[in-house]
Amino acid sequence: MIDMLTWEDIIEAEDTSRRREYGRLCSGITLLRQGRAMIVMLPNDGFRVLSSGFTNGGFMESPLAVVNITGMGGKPEYTCMEEGLDTHDRVNYRYAEKLGLDADRTVFQGTAASMDNAAVSEMTSADGIKVAYVVTAGIRHNGGRAGDPTTYDESESSYDERPGTIITILAIDADLSDGDMFKVMLMATEAKSCVIQELQAKSLYSKGIATGSGTDQVAVIVNKKSPNKITGLTKDSELAKTLAQCMKDALRKAFDRQTGMNPQSQWDPLLLMSRRGLVPLEIREEMRFPATYAELMAALGQLSGDRYNTAVITALLNIADDIDNGLVDEKTGVDLAREICEELVLDEQDDPVVRLRLDDADNMHDLLSFVSALKVMDTVKERRVPDGQ
C-alpha cells in the first residue's frame, strides 16, 4: 500500500529559504514574503494584536508577527482539515518553525488565495493618523449572507474548510484600547460588506447578496508606543472614516487580483441572475430552441455585453428581492415585472402559446426564466439574416 502524502511531508519538502521584502506598512512594520506566507513583521515589542483567526487568536501582547498563509492545496491540505482544528494549529506551528518564526509569538491566519495577489493600501486620516491594510480576498466560491442556512455543525464534526475567504490584516499607528480594537475589527467588517454589496456578489447559500464569506478573518494591530492615544472611537470620527475607506480600497484591489471580480466583470446578466437560480441549463429547458448551439452561444455572448438589458434585469431582481422582503405582494410584483419584460426586454411576441405562458407565470422565478429564454431566441433571430433563416 502506498502511503499518502501528508502535510508533514509537504512542509518538510518545501523550500522556504528565500525571504524578501514585499512592502511597508505604517509604524515601521515590514511586509515579507516567504514560502506560502505573507509575514507582517513587527519592529519591536510595543504592539498589541486582536485576531479572529483560529491559531493564537484573541488578544496578544507584543507579538513578533502576524502571518497570512496560503494553504497547500490538494489532498495534503484536505488531510489537515479532516483532522480538525488542533491539527490546523500544529500545521501552523510547524510551518512557522520552517519560516524561522517563534510560533508562540505569531498570530496566524489562513486562506486559499495566493500571497502574490495580496493588496496593500495605506491612508492617513484628516487628523494625521496612519492606517494600512494588507488583504487577500476571494468570494466567488464561498460568499454568504448573515443568517443563511448552513449544514456544518461543529458539535458533530471537527472542521469544515471552504475555499474563498477574506483575510484582513490592518495596522493603526495609534494606541487604542481593547474595546476600540474590537470596534475597529467590526468597522472593517462593515466596510467589507459595503464593497461586496457594491459588487453585487452573491451568496451561494441563499438568494441574497453576500455580506462576507464564512471563513473571513481579521487581525487588528495597534502601536502601544505611539503618541497618538485614541479613546472612545466612533464611526463618525476621521480615523474611523479613513479605516473604512482604506479597507474598501484594499479589498476592491484584492478581489480583482485574486478572482478578477470588479464592477466590469460583475455586470453580467447571467452572473447576476444566478443567485436566484436562473442559470443557463434551466433557461435552456424553457423551450425547444429552433436554433443551433453556435447561435445560442453567440446570442448569450451578445446579451452578456448588453448593458441596458443587464440593468433592466437588475431592476427585475430588485422587484424579486422586494417581494421577499415584504415591500410588495407577489402578484403586484410579478405583474409589474411582466409589464417591464414586455415593454423593455422582449420583442413583440405574437405566438399565442408565448402569451399563455407569460400570463401563466405567477412567481418571479418562472417569469424571469421564461423571459430569459424568449430573449435569447429574440437575439438569435436578430442576428440572423433579415429573412430570419
Place this chain on the structure above:
Amino acid sequence: MGNDVFDRGTDEFTVTLGDGSHDAMSTDFGIIRNIRRITIGHGETCLSDDSLYIHIGGDATRICVSELSYNSTFVTAIAFADFTSGLVRIGHDPQSGNASVVLVLLMDSDMPDSTLARAGITATEAITASVQDLGLAYDSLTASGSVNQTIVTVCSKNSDLYLRGAGKHTKLGELIGRSTIEAVKASAAGNGRSIASRMSLIDMMEAYGYDQEKLFSMSNCLDYTKFLDRVVAKDSEPKVLALVSAIIHVNNEIQWGLLDPDTGMEVGIGLMRVGLREPVRSEGLMDTLALNVALYFMDP
C-alpha cells in the same frame, strides 16, 4: 438560554447570567472575564466588578429577544435597534442624530477569545443585512449600520460544548446571524422602522434628498393642501413603490460604478414609462425620478 434570568423593566433590561463562569468581548471594554450581569438602560455605560451597564437613549421596552438553537448549540440575541436617525454607510459622514444599535449575544457554549471576536464579526454582518433588508438610506447613500453600534458577545466557560467556529458557514454562525436579524428587526419595528414604514414614496425619495416640500415644488401644483391630499391617496400604491425602489436600485448601481449614468438614465426612463407615467426628463436619474414622482401625485 440555560439558567439566564431576564428582568425586563420600563427603564432597564437586565440579564443575570446563569450558573458558572461567563466571558465576554465588548466594543467598550474588550475582554471581560467572569461577567455575571448585563444591563441595558439610561444610565452611563460602565463596567464595575462583574456587571456591565450599556447606555441607550431610547425606550427600553423596545429591546427584543430572539432565542434559537440547533442540537446542543444555543444562541440568544438581545437587541435594541433605533434606525430613525444616526444611520451610516461606513466610510462616509453619518446621518445626524444619536439613535443606536445595542446587541448582546449570549452563546451557551465555551469558546476561545478569537471565537468571541468572530461572533462579533458575524453579528455585525447580520446588522448590515437587516439594514439592507429594510432598505434604509440617507443622504443618497444606502446604509450599512448605525453610527452608534455596541456589541457584546458572551460565552459560557462551564459548557461541555467547546466551539471554535462562528463564521457564517457554521451552525453557530447561522444561529448568530438569524437571531441577530430577528431581534434587530423586531426592535427596529418597535422604534418605528420596518418594511411597512418603507411603503411610502415620500419616505423613499426623502432618503435621496427629495422631501415632501421639494416634491411639492416640482409638482406644478400651487395648492399645498391639494398636493398633500394627493400624496395621502397615492403615496403607498404598491406597484409604484416596487417600481421606484427598482429605479433607486439602478441609481445605486450607477453610484457603485457598475453602470454608466447614461445607460442608467435610459433604463430609468423606460421603467418610469412602464409603471409611473410618460416621463419628463431632468438632470440625472434621481432628479428625473423625483420630478416624475411629483407629477405622478398630481396626475388624475
